[in-house]
Structures are given as structure tokens and as C-alpha cells.
Amino acid sequence: MSVLVYLALYAGAAVFVAASLVRAWMYARAPLHLRWELYPVPHEDPAKVKHGGSYFEDKDWWTHKRAYNLAGELGVMVPEMLFLKALHEFNRKLWYRSFPFHFGLYLLIGACGLLLLAALLGLFAPTLMAGALGMAFHWLYTVVGVAGVALALVGAVGLLHRRLTDEDLKTYTTAGDIFNLLFFIVSFGVLCAGFLLRGPGGPGVLAMVQGLLTFNKTLEVPGLLAVGIVLCALLAAYIPLTHMSHFVGKYFTYHDVRWNDQVNLRGSKIEAKLVEYLTYKPTWSAPHVTADGKRTWADVATTNPWEGAKK
Amino acid sequence: MTDKIKLTDMSLPGRKPLAHVENKDLMPLPYPLESPEKDHGWTALTEKVMGAVECGLDDTCALNIPQPKTKEEEDELVKKFLAGLDKLFTKENNWTFLQPLVLSMEHCAKCQTCSDACHIYEASGGNELYRPTFRSEIVRRLYFKSVKHGGVLSAWQHGDIEINWPLVARLAELAYRCNLCRRCAQTCPIGADNGLVAHELRKLFSMELGISAKECHDNGSVLQLKVGSSTGMSSLVVKDNIEFIDEDMTEKTGIKVETPWDVEGADVLLIHNAGEIMAWPENPGAFAVILNAAGIKWTLSSELAGYDSINYGLWYDDAQFARVAIKHAQAAKNLGVKKIVLGECGHAHKALSVIADRVLTGDLNIPRESSMTLLRDIVMNGRLKLDPSRNDFPVTLHDPCNMVRLMGVVEPQREVIRKICPQFREMWPHGVDNYCCGGGSGFAIMSGNNFQDWRFHVSGRKKMEQVLNAFSDCMDPSIHKYICAPCSNCKGQFRDMLAYYDMWAKQSILYGGLVELIVNCMVDAKPGFIDWEWH
Ligand code: SF4
Ligand code: SF4
Numbered sequence: 122m123s124v125l126v127y128l129a130l131y132a133g134a135a136v137f138v139a140a141s142l143v144r145a146w147m148y149a150r151a152p153l154h155l156r157w158e159l160y161p162v163p164h165e166d167p168a169k170v171k172h173g174g175s176y177f178e179d180k181d182w183w184t185h186k187r188a189y190n191l192a193g194e195l196g197v198m199v200p201e202m203l204f205l206k207a208l209h210e211f212n213r214k215l216w217y218r219s220f221p222f223h224f225g226l227y228l229l230i231g232a233c234g235l236l237l238l239a240a241l242l243g244l245f246a247p248t249l250m251a252g253a254l255g256m257a258f259h260w261l262y263t264v265v266g267v268a269g270v271a272l273a274l275v276g277a278v279g280l281l282h283r284r285l286t287d288e289d290l291k292t293y294t295t296a297g298d299i300f301n302l303l304f305f306i307v308s309f310g311v312l313c314a315g316f317l318l319r320g321p322g323g324p325g326v327l328a329m330v331q332g333l334l335t336f337n338k339t340l341e342v343p344g345l346l347a348v349g350i351v352l353c354a355l356l357a358a359y360i361p362l363t364h365m366s367h368f369v370g371k372y373f374t375y376h377d378v379r380w381n382d383q384v385n386l387r388g389s390k391i392e393a394k395l396v397e398y399l400t401y402k403p404t405w406s407a408p409h410v411t412a413d414g415k416r417t418w419a420d421v422a423t424t425n426p427w428e429g430a431k432k
Numbered sequence: 433m434t435d436k437i438k439l440t441d442m443s444l445p446g447r448k449p450l451a452h453v454e455n456k457d458l459m460p461l462p463y464p465l466e467s468p469e470k471d472h473g474w475t476a477l478t479e480k481v482m483g484a485v486e487c488g489l490d491d492t493c494a495l496n497i498p499q500p501k502t503k504e505e506e507d508e509l510v511k512k513f514l515a516g517l518d519k520l521f522t523k524e525n526n527w528t529f530l531q532p533l534v535l536s537m538e539h540c541a542k543c544q545t546c547s548d549a550c551h552i553y554e555a556s557g558g559n560e561l562y563r564p565t566f567r568s569e570i571v572r573r574l575y576f577k578s579v580k581h582g583g584v585l586s587a588w589q590h591g592d593i594e595i596n597w598p599l600v601a602r603l604a605e606l607a608y609r610c611n612l613c614r615r616c617a618q619t620c621p622i623g624a625d626n627g628l629v630a631h632e633l634r635k636l637f638s639m640e641l642g643i644s645a646k647e648c649h650d651n652g653s654v655l656q657l658k659v660g661s662s663t664g665m666s667s668l669v670v671k672d673n674i675e676f677i678d679e680d681m682t683e684k685t686g687i688k689v690e691t692p693w694d695v696e697g698a699d700v701l702l703i704h705n706a707g708e709i710m711a712w713p714e715n716p717g718a719f720a721v722i723l724n725a726a727g728i729k730w731t732l733s734s735e736l737a738g739y740d741s742i743n744y745g746l747w748y749d750d751a752q753f754a755r756v757a758i759k760h761a762q763a764a765k766n767l768g769v770k771k772i773v774l775g776e777c778g779h780a781h782k783a784l785s786v787i788a789d790r791v792l793t794g795d796l797n798i799p800r801e802s803s804m805t806l807l808r809d810i811v812m813n814g815r816l817k818l819d820p821s822r823n824d825f826p827v828t829l830h831d832p833c834n835m836v837r838l839m840g841v842v843e844p845q846r847e848v849i850r851k852i853c854p855q856f857r858e859m860w861p862h863g864v865d866n867y868c869c870g871g872g873s874g875f876a877i878m879s880g881n882n883f884q885d886w887r888f889h890v891s892g893r894k895k896m897e898q899v900l901n902a903f904s905d906c907m908d909p910s911i912h913k914y915i916c917a918p919c920s921n922c923k924g925q926f927r928d929m930l931a932y933y934d935m936w937a938k939q940s941i942l943y944g945g946l947v948e949l950i951v952n953c954m955v956d957a958k959p960g961f962i963d964w965e966w967h
Pocket of ligand 2: 549550551552553563564609610611612613614615616617626627628630
């Protein structure tokens with residue numbers, strides 16, 4: 122049983138990381154698109170961010186040195202990532218469900234990190250972990266983990282309830298959307314039940330993580346808990362294969378689209394990229410485009426099919 | 433209102449319109465337009481139109497797509513549509529928007545946060561067809577089914593849609609029920625962009641099937657590339673018109689006005705939306721008065737497209753967009769000017785300053801600046817003698833989406849107005865949170881069939897509400913009121929919509945640009961530049 126649990130966890134984590142990276146790589150390697158920013162852009166000059174202004178508000182803007190306001194960008198990014206600020210502002214009803222769900226997941230990830238650290242310290246510095254530090258870790262990952270699972274579970278149930286009852290959402294809800302939420306609820310539910318009903322005498326959570334790290338086959342993982350862990354591993358592998366991978370997508374929608382106001386200066390890297398793209402050969406079929414698969418974008422853009430034609 | 437429609441209804445055979453909206457369904461307006469019964473009725477599409485073109489979506493028809501005669505013809509069109517859809521997702525055909533489009537396809541959480549932000553959805557009384565995600569969700573399903581070759585599992589995960597000609601024809605129309613204002617995108621917690629999806633759909637139809645709004649293509653970008661301007665004015669005609677405007681302005685202001693043409697090495701190449709020259713000549717006239725008085729070394733260009741800043745390709749076609757942007761840059765390059773300044777036209781601002789930034793390379797990459805910035809500099813640095821008491825009437829400011837939310841030019845025009853208009857009041861919301869005038873993305877110039885009815889009742893309704901609210905303290909026909917809309921397309925929408933509701937005759941609400949307000953309070957000019965006459 123323990124071997125199966127270990128394999129599921131390693132495989133789940135590996136698929137999660139690999140699929141997320143592949144997705145990120147696919148977005149990152151897409152050509153630099155035309156500018157499509159949306160104001161306010163938070164890395165602008167703070168005086169401009171207040172009203173959503175841009176450097177286009179400055180006379181002869183190209184003669185000014187542009188400052189990158191990292192603090193401004195972090196000031197939007199961090200509350201957005203941690204507290205789903207946009208949802209809080211524009212869709213409060215959904216935020217009451219979505220925030221606990223997402224924050225619960227963050228706490229769970231945090232608890233996993235703490236457990237891993239505690240397990241490693243326990244393996245490599247057992248004396249250090251024997252006393253108060255070990256106890257502190259124990260309480261910390263237990264509280265954070267339990268709070269995480271509870272919040273995520275409550276949030277997921279709330280989201281499912283809304284999906285099933287809100288008229289506005291019904292038209293757009295697919296079987297997959299329901300399945301996804303049920304997958305969370307069942308996985309976390311079984312994990313919770315397995316943890317609470319694991320009975321005395323079995324290995325603790327820390328021991329299980331140490332078993333995972335050392336591939337300790339002798340460890341007896343209680344049945345229900347093992348099922349919960351395997352389900353969570355499957356869930357982790359599944360998430361990046363779906364639209365729920367928006368933790369990857371969102372990085373690009375914000376940084377590469379909404380906030381990408383990088384200027385194309387003569388001789389810049391951007392210009393070099395554009396020069397390359399202008400050699401691409403489009404195949405659009407409408408006659409006015411004058412694309413035939415042999416002519417480049419530069420040819421198309423500098424062709425005026427109506428030059429000299431009378432009105 | 434018709435029953436709530438479903439995504440799958442888009443594929444229903446036949447041409448029966450899916451959605452119907454009546455005045456009583458619409459978002460209520462404040463005084464004096466609060467009564468749906470007294471509102472204009474909608475002109476119905478004629479039998480002839482219904483029998484000849486595709487109008488199976490709603491009460492109107494923007495594109496006039498001829499009805500295919502045979503099943504084979506329909507199948508051929510569907511095949512072309514799917515080929516175009518594939519092309520949208522290749523870098524060779526769509527490097528320009530590939531990444532944002534894929535992101536919007538793959539990450540919508542279907543949370544509907546964006547719906548409340550859309551003025552069209554709200555004004556329609558929450559008609560499902562006009563929900564920002566309705567269109568996007570169809571495209572998303574097509575993406576997973578056709579482009580990604582998704583099977584049963586994918587249909588279960590992403591939802592299925594039947595692909596047939598009625599779906600394609602309705603989708604083409606639906607791409608023209610969005611102002612591309614991207615207010616919805618601003619509220620999306622994920623960063624998905626329904627405005628972009630509508631934009632890309634329009635591109636697919638134009639660049640693969642040659643289907644687009646006649647006003648944007650044939651009478652728009654094609655005419656501009658053919659004769660130099662979508663107004664149809666050649667350089668000779670435009671010079672004549674400007675000469676006439678100069679004379680008129682000289683008489684009106686008492687200041688000798690002369691517009692310089694083709695001045696090599698000028699500091700500023702000013703490019704107007706040529707529609708101003710035809711419809712609102714006092715706008716280019718006022719620009720000339722101000723720039724001359726401020727001592728700016730400026731010029732207009734008489735090169736092909738160099739005297740018309742419009743770039744309608746922005747709304748529907750990358751090839752047309754790039755061609756016109758290059759013409760604008762070439763006009764500046766040939767004159768060797770230091771910078772291009774864009775007159776009062778929002779989409780021209782965004783087209784040449786923001787979007788064309790990654791089209792123009794080498795010596796075509798000439799600095800572009802907003803006229804709002806230049807005017808702010810002139811006014812705030814005391815380069816004109818101004819008497820704000822001449823502008824002592826209620827003024828509100830409309831924010832053109834392309835200039836504000838999509839380009840970040842928010843404050844310069846406000847600084848000017850605050851300085852010269854004692855009774856300035858903001859609309860709410862404003863700035864980057866503004867609502868589109870309802871004429872964005874080409875609608876202001878589109879009036880085929882009964883499309884105007886739709887754009888006044890639905891797409892322009894929210895703006896009408898904002899205007900009435902901004903002037904609610906002075907709803908008295910004896911008080912002249914001014915909507916400052918520093919954008920030709922927005923002005924076109926205001927002109928048509930205010931006339932439709934008779935708001936000049938009944939409430940003395942006039943509209944105009946920013947430069948008119950400046951000249952109206954120039955001490956050196958005769959008083960009364962704004963003549964409070966409807967035109
Ligand atoms: S576009 Fe954004 S706000 Fe709209 S439904 Fe999709 S995720 Fe939600
Ligand atoms: S871009 Fe504007 S008009 Fe189009 S769906 Fe979004 S909010 Fe509505």
C-alpha cells in the first residue's frame with residue numbers, strides 16, 4: 122500500500138510540475154504580439170497609476186527616461202494572488218466562495234512545504250527536531266494543513282452550489298466543470314476523513330512524509346487515508362491539463378498582455394523580433410489580403426491593391 | 433424579450449432570429465427619457481432583406497451576408513470558416529494576437545464577472561445573446577473541437593457545439609454586437625478578453641472569407657487606400673476644403689488663419705480624422721487657430737492617407753491595418769517631421785501610437801503623440817491668453833475608450849477642461865472605467881438596415897444615461913450644455929443619438945471637441961466661437 126501511495130505522490134507531483142512548465146513554455150514561446158495593454162498599468166509612474174495614465178501623457182515622451190515602478194506592480198500582484206482582489210472588487214458574491222477555496226489551496230501547499238522541511242530536518246538533524254522546534258513544526262503544519270483543507274473544501278462546495286443554482290452560470294457550465302469541483306470535494310473529503318479516522322497506532326503525517334522521502338516500504342498507511350492521498354495526487358496531475366491551470370495563464374495575461382507596454386525602439390530587441398515576424402508567410406484566402414503562402418507579411422503590408430485605382 | 437437563449441441555439445437551422453428585444457426590456461433611462469412607451473419603436477427588417485441576407489441573430493443586421501443558394505455553397509463557407517479558424521491559431525497568420533487569443537481560449541473560468549461590466553449586456557436588459565462570454569464561449573468550443581481536434585472527452589470537458597452554416601452566419605453578425613471597448617476585460621480576474629475574441633472573429637471573417645462591414649472595409653479602409661481618405665476626399669479636395677475652413681475661421685475668430693501644407697522638417701505633422709473636415713470643420717479650424725497662436729511649427733500632409741488618421745483595419749483586419757499605419761508613417765517620413773500628432777480621434781490614437789508600435793520598424797518608427805498632450809502643454813504653460821468665463825456653461829467630458837482605457841491618456845484633457853470650464857462635471861464612472869459611447873469599433877459609421885436602432889437603443893444607451901445624469905442638475909432647455917468628446921467617432925455617435933432623442937431641441941445638449949472649447953475662450957478671438965447651433 123505504502124509503495125502505491127509513494128508512487129502516486131511522486132507521479133502526481135511530477136505531472137503537475139511538467140505539465141505546468143510545458144504550458145508556460147507554450148505561452149512563452151508564442152511570438153511577441155501587437156500591444157494590447159489595458160490601463161491602469163501598475164508599473165507606470167505612481168502619479169499616473171492613480172488615474173490609470175501612461176507615458177503617452179507626457180509631451181515628447183520618447184525623450185524621457187522611463188521608470189519601472191516595481192513596487193506598484195507588486196502592490197497589485199500580491200493582493201491579487203493572495204486575496205483575489207479583482208474578484209473581491211467586481212464579483213463579491215463569487216469571492217465569498219472562491220477566496221476560501223483558493224486560500225485553502227495556498228495553505229495546503231504551505232502545509233506541504235512545512236511538512237517537507239520538517240521531514241528533512243528530522244532525517245538530517247534529528248536532535249534539532251526532538252525538542253521544541255519539532256513540536257512547533259508539528260502544530261504549524263497541522264493547523265495550516267487542517268485550515269487549508271477545511272477552507273478549500275468549504276469553498277469548493279460553495280462553488281459547486283453556485284454552479285448548480287445560479288441561472289447566469291447554467292448556460293456555460295459543462296459536465297467537466299461539475300466534475301472538476303466534485304473531484305476537489307471528493308479528494309479533500311476523503312483525505313480529511315482518512316486523517317480524522319486514521320485511528321491510534323498508525324504512522325503520523327510526518328512519518329509518512331519521511332517514509333515518502335526514504336521510500337520506506339514498511340510503513341502502514343491507513344486505507345482511507347491512502348485513498349485520499351492518491352486522489353489528491355491524481356488531482357494535482359489533472360489540474361494543469363485543464364483551464365484550472367490559470368495560475369500559469371494568469372501570469373501571461375497580466376504581464377504579457379494587460380501590462381505589456383514595452384516600447385519598440387529603433388534597434389531594440391523588439392524591433393529585431395518584428396523584423397523576423399515580417400518574414401512569416403500568411404495564407405489568408407480573402408483576395409484583398411494578397412497572401413499566397415509565398416508573400417511575406419512585409420510584402421502584404423506594403424502592398425496597396427488599390428493604389429492608383431479610381432474611386 | 434425572447435426566452436433565454438442557449439449556446440446550442442446558435443446552430444439551429446433556419447433563419448429565425450434568436451433574440452428579440454423590446455423597449456420595455458431595456459435598461460431604464462433617467463428623465464426625460466424614462467418612459468419606454470414614449471421611446472421610438474424599432475424599425476423592422478424588411479421582408480426583402482430577410483429573404484436575401486443572413487439575419488438570423490437578432491432584430492438587426494450589420495453585415496448583409498448574402499444567403500447561400502445551395503447546401504453545397506453553405507458547406508463550402510463552413511469549410512472556409514474552419515480553415516480560417518485554424519489560421520487564427522498559427523503564428524504565420526496571426527503572430528499579431530496569437531498569445532492573447534490562446535490565453536483567452538484556454539483560461540476563462542466562466543465566472544461571468546465580466547457581464548456586469550458590459551454596457552451592451554446591461555442596456556439590453558441582460559439579454560443572454562449580448563453577454564460578453566456568449567460569443568467567446570462559442571468560439572472556445574469551436575477552438576477545442578475543431579482546432580485542437582478534441583474528441584468526446586474534450587466535448588465533455590469544454591462543451592460541444594454543432595458546426596453548421598447557421599452557426600457561422602450568426603457568429604459573423606455577433607462579432608458586430610461588441611464595441612471592442614474591453615471594459616469587460618478590465619474586470620476579468622483571469623485576464624481573459626472577450627473584446628479580443630470579437631476582434632479576432634472579425635479578422636477571421638474578413639481575412640479568410642472577405643466578410644466585413646461595408647462601412648469599415650469598402651467605404652472605409654479600401655477607399656482610404658484608393659483615394660487617400662474614407663471620406664472620399666482626394667488631396668486636392670481636402671486642400672480646397674481646408675482653404676475654405678481657414679477663411680471661415682478667420683472671419684469667425686478675427687484672427688488670420690492659414691493652414692500649412694507639406695512643410696518639410698516641421699516639428700509636428702498633425703493628422704486629423706478627415707471626417708472632421710467634412711462634418712465638424714470648426715474642429716480642424718480650431719486646431720489651426722491654436723497651433724498658430726502657440727507658435728508651433730506644424731503642417732498637414734497631402735500624401736495618400738496622410739491627411740486622414742482613420743485606420744478602420746484596427747477593428748477587423750490586420751492587413752488593412754498595417755497598410756494604413758505604414759502610409760501614415762511614410763507621410764511623416766517623407767516630410768522629415770519630428771513627430772506625428774494625432775487630432776481628436778480615439779481609434780486613430782490607439783491605432784498609430786499603440787498597436788502600430790509593433791508594426792513600424794526602422795525609419796518608419798517616427799514618434800507619435802496625442803493632441804491632448806500637446807494641447808495641455810499649450811494651455812497649462814500659458815501660451816494662449818484665455819478667459820474661462822466665456823465657457824461658463826455646464827460641460828461634461830466623454831472618455832474615448834481607445835484614448836483612455838486602451839492608451840492611458842486620461843489627465844491632459846481634464847487639466848485643460850478644469851482650467852477653462854468653470855462648470856465642468858465628470859460623468860460617472862469616468863477615466864479608465866468609462867463606458868463606450870456605443871459607436872466604438874465602427875458602429876458610429878454603421879447605419880445599414882436598421883442598425884442605428886440597435887446602436888441607439890442598446891449600445892449607446894448606457895452613455896445616454898451617463899450624459900443625462902451628468903446634466904441632471906440643469907435639465908432646463910434654456911441652459912446650454914456641452915458634451916466634450918475629443919474623438920470623431922464618438923462625436924458621430926453623439927450627433928446621431930442626441931438627434932434621435934431630440935436632445936438639442938428639447939434639452940439644449942450639444943456636443944463637440946476640446947479645441948472648440950479652447951478657442952471659445954481665447955481672449956484674442958472674437959467671442960462666440962461655439963455658436964450653439966445643431967450640426
Ligand atoms: S472572461 Fe473572465 S470574467 Fe468573464 S467569465 Fe471568463 S473568467 Fe470570468
Ligand atoms: S468589449 Fe465592451 S462591448 Fe464588447 S463585450 Fe466587452 S464590455 Fe461588452
